[in-house]
Amino acid sequence: MSGVLVYSEQPPLTLQNLTFASSLGYPAAAAVLGPQGESWSEQYFNHGAQRVYCMDDPSLSGLQTDIVSEALCQIADHAEAEIVLISSTLRGREVAGRLAQKLHVGCITDAAKLRAEEGQWIATRYSLGGKTLSEQVLNSGRKVIAVNPNTFQAEPLASGVKGDVVEVAPRAAVSPVRIIEQKPKPDTGINIESAEVIVCIGRGLESEDDLSMIQEFADIVGGVVACTRPISHDRHWLPEERMVGISGKKISPSLYFGIGVSGQIQQMAAVLDAKVIVAINNDRNAPIFQNADYGIVGDLYQVIPDLIEKLSR
């Protein structure tokens, strides 16, 4: 057993992890569940998969965790995979845990970094609520590792490989979890993960109407408005895809403004890759100042208009 089996319910993320696995020289295979199989296999081969395992069955259409993890368990056996590499989306991290328990092996979810050293796969993930970074390895014979989306860049191989497609017949029955409705969240087409300048607001903003002032400031500095969890999930002032934090989006802009944001570690941990961090807060003791390059202590309702005025000159 030495191979790597790569899976995500989002095929573009599989391409990223395949690129990584094959760059290490491991024999890599990809798993596709559901009807999309054939259409992606070519791409998977181009990104280093030597084999693509396809399983298509109506029972897989809902992507329920019990069914998906059973399917992956079956495919991992078939592929004699030592490592199952999954994208740590919400569905992916959930599948990882159940699959690992089926295989009775160790698992690491939300790996922010992953490297191989002398045959050991070393994963880095946040620990202690984001205060620390923990480096972990798995000592079980087989291993399940769920890597954060976009940890690796997908790159096609210079010379395309032609691999085999292997159809695997499902053994799982229908999931007891019935899906009644899937309501897509509105897609505003804005991706804060790739933004160069982020203007992040928190509970210091008093009313939804004040967003227009923040947007005006963001427009001037060429930034995208993002927010903390209370703003998107409790007050619903911004879509949830704009939420920054360990349970939201991880960002790496060259310039980050935290405005009326306290900088609690679960939020701040996702900002630490920013090049320059600016904090605007009226509490000199707010934790964000300890993680900032520049801080302005003051009422945002005075600071932001002043910034807008001076920057518009």
Next chain:
Amino acid sequence: MHIVVCMKQVLDLEKIRIKPDTHEPVLEGVPVCLGDFEKNALEQAVRIKESLDDVTVTVVSVGSPKLNKTIMEALAIGADEAVILVDPHVNGSDAMGSAIVLANVIQKIGDCDLILLGEGSTDEYSGQVPSRLAEILDLPQVTYARELEVLDHRIRAVRDLEDMLESVEVELPALVSVTQEINQPRLPPLTAILKAGKKPLHVWSLEDINASAEEVGTDAAVCEELSNLAPAKPRKEMIFDEDIDSSVNQALEALEQEGVLDL
């Protein structure tokens, strides 16, 4: 109906200091508390109990002897009884070990219709325990629930995923993990806090359940931590605390020098 709520005792993260020279976290003497998401799980259980007849709520926790005190908050919030598993052999368990112990505790309690957990723990947030527990107990799992109602021996939940809200239904018994948005946990009134000490609290060790010392604890752990340090990302921490006009001027000057303001 019997609801089991799994709650983890965690360190109060706000109180953890980082050693400036070595970047190590200082964990000694840090107070403990119950995890945040678990309080949402418990609140939901108590609301179900308040809205239906014949519901009992048991909280379950695996952790250090401090649980004897920490778990009182759960009893004060409205759990009927608590089972805590405190055993030095369990120390050093990884997610698999922890899930095995929890599963055995729940099996020993018996007759459980609904298991509620947080979507992740406040400190490690691996989300492995709900999935592993569901697998060991052979139960259907519904994670990231931001809405949950019990209908006549089945539940309906709305799962909060990145790009969609997914409504699902499943017959009981089932396992559900909840998000922070599902409710606003109550603070227990003083009278409830005083009464909590009179509710049944069962303290178990490994001998009381079906798990052996080989399956759990440090020796059984297959996940090994090589290091755990605060990231060394030195920030300039130049804080301007003067009148707004001059603070803003100084900040703008600094940003211009950094070359990050592209106007």
